[in-house]
Amino acid sequence: xxxxxxxxxxxxxxxxxxxxxxxxxxxxxxxxxxxxxxxxxxxxxxxxxxxxxxxxxxxxxxxxx
Numbered sequence: 001x002x003x004x005x006x007x008x009x010x011x012x013x014x015x016x017x018x019x020x021x022x023x024x025x026x027x028x029x030x031x032x033x034x035x036x037x038x039x040x041x042x043x044x045x046x047x048x049x050x051x052x053x054x055x056x057x058x059x060x061x062x063x064x065x
Contacts, residue, residue: 001043002014002025002040004038006036007038013028016028030049032049033049037049037050
């Protein structure tokens with residue numbers, strides 16, 4: 001399963017079918033990244049999806065730091 005968050009960590013949508021780049025999750029992330037990046041969490045890791053369509057590996061900041 002996959003989940004999409006905004007850059008503040010707020011849930012946008014969850015429960016998406018997820019295997020990176022070949023499914024509804026990446027399509028939804030591209031659609032939702034119209035004006036600001038979104039974070040896609042799926043079985044293959046965490047990804048930042050940019051409005052330009054670029055996708056890069058993402059690591060959440062450590063909340064304890």
